[in-house]
Amino acid sequence: MDPVAKDFNNEQIDLAFLPKYEQVAFSSVSSKYLIKMNIQTGIFMLVLTIALGVFWFFQLNNMQSGIIFGFVLVAFIFRFWNNYKLLQSLGYAVREKDIIYKRGFIFNKTTVIPFNRVQHASISRGIWDKLLGISSLNIFTAGGGASDISIPGLEPEMAVQLKEAIAVKISHDES
Amino acid sequence: MMNPEAYSNPQRQSIAGILLIFISSIYKLFRSFWAVGAYLLVSGPSRTTLIYIGLALLLIGFLAFIYSYLYYRKFIFYIDYKREEFVLEKGIFSTENTAIPFDKIQQVYFKRSILQRIIKVYSLVIETAGSNLKEVEIKAVSEEDANKLSKILLKAKAEKTEETSLEEESEKTEENKEVFWTHKVGFLTLLKIGISTNYLRGLSLVFAFVMTIYNRVNTYFKDQVEDVEVYFDQFSGVLQSIGFLAILFVLLLLLSISITIIEVFIKYYGLTIQQNKDKMEVEMGLKTNTKISLQPRRLQLMRIKTNPVQKRLNLYEAQISLSSSENELQKNKIKIPGLGKEIVEKIKYFLYPESSKSSFSTTFRPDKLLLFRKISLATLPVVIFLAFWYFLDFINLKLGAILSISSLYIIAALILQILSFRARKLIFTEEFLQKKTGFWNKTDETLELFKIQSISVKQPIWYRRKNLVNVVFHTAGGDLKFYAVNTGIIQYVNYVLYKAEVSSKHWM
Numbered sequence: 001m002d003p004v005a006k007d008f009n010n011e012q013i014d015l016a017f018l019p020k021y022e023q024v025a026f027s028s029v030s031s032k033y034l035i036k037m038n039i040q041t042g043i044f045m046l047v048l049t050i051a052l053g054v055f056w057f058f059q060l061n062n063m064q065s066g067i068i069f070g071f072v073l074v075a076f077i078f079r080f081w082n083n084y085k086l087l088q089s090l091g092y093a094v095r096e097k098d099i100i101y102k103r104g105f106i107f108n109k110t111t112v113i114p115f116n117r118v119q120h121a122s123i124s125r126g127i128w129d130k131l132l133g134i135s136s137l138n139i140f141t142a143g144g145g146a147s148d149i150s151i152p153g154l155e156p157e158m159a160v161q162l163k164e165a166i167a168v169k170i171s172h173d174e175s
Numbered sequence: 176m177m178n179p180e181a182y183s184n185p186q187r188q189s190i191a192g193i194l195l196i197f198i199s200s201i202y203k204l205f206r207s208f209w210a211v212g213a214y215l216l217v218s219g220p221s222r223t224t225l226i227y228i229g230l231a232l233l234l235i236g237f238l239a240f241i242y243s244y245l246y247y248r249k250f251i252f253y254i255d256y257k258r259e260e261f262v263l264e265k266g267i268f269s270t271e272n273t274a275i276p277f278d279k280i281q282q283v284y285f286k287r288s289i290l291q292r293i294i295k296v297y298s299l300v301i302e303t304a305g306s307n308l309k310e311v312e313i314k315a316v317s318e319e320d321a322n323k324l325s326k327i328l329l330k331a332k333a334e335k336t337e338e339t340s341l342e343e344e345s346e347k348t349e350e351n352k353e354v355f356w357t358h359k360v361g362f363l364t365l366l367k368i369g370i371s372t373n374y375l376r377g378l379s380l381v382f383a384f385v386m387t388i389y390n391r392v393n394t395y396f397k398d399q400v401e402d403v404e405v406y407f408d409q410f411s412g413v414l415q416s417i418g419f420l421a422i423l424f425v426l427l428l429l430l431s432i433s434i435t436i437i438e439v440f441i442k443y444y445g446l447t448i449q450q451n452k453d454k455m456e457v458e459m460g461l462k463t464n465t466k467i468s469l470q471p472r473r474l475q476l477m478r479i480k481t482n483p484v485q486k487r488l489n490l491y492e493a494q495i496s497l498s499s500s501e502n503e504l505q506k507n508k509i510k511i512p513g514l515g516k517e518i519v520e521k522i523k524y525f526l527y528p529e530s531s532k533s534s535f536s537t538t539f540r541p542d543k544l545l546l547f548r549k550i551s552l553a554t555l556p557v558v559i560f561l562a563f564w565y566f567l568d569f570i571n572l573k574l575g576a577i578l579s580i581s582s583l584y585i586i587a588a589l590i591l592q593i594l595s596f597r598a599r600k601l602i603f604t605e606e607f608l609q610k611k612t613g614f615w616n617k618t619d620e621t622l623e624l625f626k627i628q629s630i631s632v633k634q635p636i637w638y639r640r641k642n643l644v645n646v647v648f649h650t651a652g653g654d655l656k657f658y659a660v661n662t663g664i665i666q667y668v669n670y671v672l673y674k675a676e677v678s679s680k681h682w683m
Contacts, residue, residue, distance in 0.1 A: 018669045097676040106636045112668075113629040114676045119279055119303055126269040142498065142683070143628030147649030163274070167258060170276060 021100055021112050026091030032132040033090070033153025037083040039128060045076045082106070092151050094165065099139065101149045111149050115169040117141050123159050124150075135159035139166065181327060182254045188247060191294045192315030197243035198290060204235065242267070252313060254327065259335065261301065261328060263311055273311060278335035279303050283325040297321040301328065353451055356521065360446035360513040364490070368443070368513050369436030371485050384424045388417055443512060450525055457511060467509055471526050473497045473683055475626055475652030479519055479619040486617075489515045493522060496652025498683035508652070527623065533604035537667065542643050545659035546596040553588040557581045591615075601657045603667045606674075608648065610655055622648060622655055624671050625678040632668060651683060 052072065056065035085105035093100045102110040119140045129135060137159045138150045154162070215228065245267045252263045260274040282302040291298060296315040303311075316324065444461035455469040478494040485491070492512040514522070564577055594614035602609040610620040633645040642662045648655040648671070657664075 013670070013673070015666050015670055018666070018673050020665075020669055021672065022665055098672060108634045108636070109631055110633075111629055111631045112672055114672060116678075117628045117675065117682070120273065120275050122271065122273040124269065124271045129269070141628040141649070142651040143649035143654075144651075146631070146647065146654060147629045149629075164258075167260065167274065167276065171259065171278070 019095070021095075021098075021110070024093040024095065024100060026093045026100070026102060029087070029090045029092070029151065029153035030134050030155055031087065031153075032134050034083060034087040036128045036132055036134070036153070037086070038080060041076065041079045041083060045072070045079075048072055087153075090151075090153065094162070099149075099166070101151055111147070113139060113141055113147070113149065115166065117143075118166060118170050120170075121163045121166045123163055125156075137162055180256060182252075182324060183256055185251045185253045186320075188250055188313060188315040189296050189317045189320070190247075191296050191317075192250075193243050193247045194294055195290065195296065195315045196246050197240055200239050200243060201236070204239065250313075254331075259331065261311075263313070275301060275303055275311065276335075277328070277331040280328055280332045283328045283332075285321050285325070291315070299324060355450045355452070357450075358448040358514070358518050358521075360443065364513045365439055365443060365446075366436065367488050368485075368490060369439040370432060371482075371488060371490065372435060372439070372512075381424075381428075384420065387420060439512075446511065446513065448511070448518070448522075450521070455522070455525055457509065459511075469495065469497070469509075469526070471528075472681060474526050475622075475650045475683075476655065477523075477526065477621045479621075480616065482616045491516060491519045493519060495526075496650070498651040523621075527607065527621065533606065535603075535605065537603045539601045539603075539657070539660050539664055539667075541596070541599055541657070542641065542659045542661065544638075544641060544643060545599075546592060548659075549592045549596065550589060553592055554585055557584055601660065601664075603670070608655065608671070610657060620655055622650060624674040625680060626650055626682050627671060627675050628682075630668055630671060632665065 049069075049072065052065060052068060056062075060068075082105065086103065089105045089108060090103050092102070097116075098112050098114040100110065100112050102108065119142055121140070122138045124136050124138060125134075126136075133156065134153050135156045135158075136150050136152045137154055138148065140148045151162075215224075220228070246265075249267050249270070250265045252261070254260075255262050255274070258274075259277045261277070261280070263273045263275075265271055280301055280303060282300075284300055284302075285297040286300060287297055291314075294315075295318070297318060299313045299316045299321050301311045441461045443459050446459040447457070449456045449458075453470065456466065457469065458466045474495060475498050476496040480492040480494065481490065490512070491514045492510060493514055495509045495511070497509070561577070561581060591614075595612070598614040598617070599612050600610070602611070606624055608622045608624055610618075610622075612618050612620075628649045628651055631647040631649065633647070634643070635645075638644060638659070643659050644662055644664065645656065645658045646660060646664055646668060647657075
């Protein structure tokens with residue numbers, strides 16, 4: 001058994017007075033991230049359209065390719081709209097003891113990671129990130145991929161600041 | 176003596192690293208394109224094609240070399256003594272910057288492949304807790320650098336974690352060798368486990384048997400033979416083939432049961448559990464003898480499984496997830512079958528000594544929406560089957576038979592889903608979270624609240640109006656998920672977070 005610590009007390013907690021993660025004010029990410037998503041979707045759409053064009057040239061008649069193109073168009077309009085909604089839904093918040101990240105419009109998901117469970121944090125920048133001047137902040141825990149978060153579309157200085165703040169929190173919280 | 180600030184300036188790998196990167200990227204290219212190359216050679220290329228191929232290969236080689244050089248230039252690591260971190264930057268097109276705080280380092284070691292041996296470099300691997308995806312590998316370090324770096328990192332790690340390791344040492348000296356209790360799983364119990372675990376395989380065999388007989392009889396009667404002589408002739412033929420099938424069936428069933436029994440014996444022969452003051456030791460296995468010591472501190476998630484048949488035989492199975500600790504070889508999940516109820520209680524009491532007292536206990540059940548979804552998923556096979564039957568005619572069945580089979584299936588699925596839906600619940604107490612599922616295969620998962628790594632709350636758009644969420648509690652030993660639960664649970668999510676954030680106890 002553990003020895004009882006000196007100033008140990010164990011007051012009853014009223015659940016209603018606990019800090020509520022769902023009521024914090026979220027910071028949103030840079031709108032450049034929307035540009036990045038749209039570029040990526042656009043490239044994908046271009047590739048598909050070219051492939052369709054090749055098919056149309058060799059195999060399909062006008063009607064068939066028209067119908068397929070219609071589907072592709074609708075799917076991509078949806079994608080662009082979804083990108084826009086996704087950007088609006090992206091948000092993060094840093095509290096004293098944890099970091100909160102929410103994303104997704106159709107599938108909304110909020111993840112909360114206490115700082116005393118963070119293993120390490122890193123910054124990554126893809127080629128589009130570099131061109132657009134944004135960064136992603138990745139935070140890792142020991143809980144495997146589903147439990148880690150990656151916040152995209154941060155201003156590079158902001159990402160560095162956040163990463164350093166987290167590093168301080170980690171070493172500070174360490175027993 | 177070593178310079179205390181060694182490696183604080185950005186370092187590159189050993190220059191031989193370029194060669195290593197070059198060869199491995201060429202090898203990768205070769206692995207993905209060798210089939211194309213072989214095809215080209217076999218197809219008997221003309222002289223000009225060969226020249227073009229040669230030129231292309233040269234170009235690829237040149238590009239790969241440039242890539243290797245750039246990769247080498249961009250691969251930088253150093254030790255940040257001020258912030259007590261090891262920092263690694265890499266990537267040409269996309270840059271990745273990783274910082275590992277000293278106290279998060281689990282292990283530092285070298286490895287060498289044949290290629291690395293030839294060019295006389297080492298791989299230096301820095302492991303952090305959690306999955307091995309998060310380890311850092313520097314692939315080309317000279318022997319001298321590897322030794323120095325690992326010394327510095329291990330020293331820094333030791334300094335940072337000195338306090339905790341001292342604590343552990345004092346714990347060790349105090350360790351009491353006295354054995355509290357021992358539990359051995361005998362021959363008979365193993366036999367029982369073998370028979371009762373894989374009855375599903377048996378059941379599916381029975382089902383296949385019934386279906387084949389049905390098909391035989393059906394095709395026979397369909398062929399409506401006029402001639403009485405032939406009729407009897409054929410009838411006895413059918414009987415005979417049914418007899419054969421029956422023998423075959425019994426043999427298969429016996430085979431399946433004995434295979435399971437053999438499996439169980441190989442895996443769990445000589446299963447022994449022993450508890451002393453602060454650890455529990457589990458030993459089992461015929462071929463490879465596994466020995467695991469369980470400390471409550473390392474425990475992440477515990478599952479107790481049983482089904483009515485096994486319950487009657489007093490057989491429970493405990494599944495224990497441990498955090499992947501310093502030893503990578505150690506299995507993360509341990510299955511201990513064949514435990515009696517009293518043993519399960521003892522293990523629970525040892526691992527969770529405080530589980531009995533709690534000032535509150537709140538139970539959450541999923542919304543009916545989940546039941547609806549599960550039922551629709553379960554009836555999907557029927558729809559597919561009916562579609563097949565309707566549009567293709569390789570299933571020779573009458574309408575009546577079809578309808579009775581599908582309605583039987585649907586009723587069974589409905590009952591099964593409703594019962595298991597009712598069994599599904601999530602219970603919060605002061606220190607624990609318990610998830611119970613399954614009406615036949617009962618599973619009971621327990622998680623100590625402060626052991627969570629993070630929590631995800633998901634809300635698809637169609638949950639919004641009904642005020643529902645899916646909650647996932649992530650731990651180092653797997654996730655605990657609970658779907659379609661009322662948003663009232665969020666209060667408890669906050670409570671669990673509070674528990675994790677306020678706790679100074681080690682989660683591993």
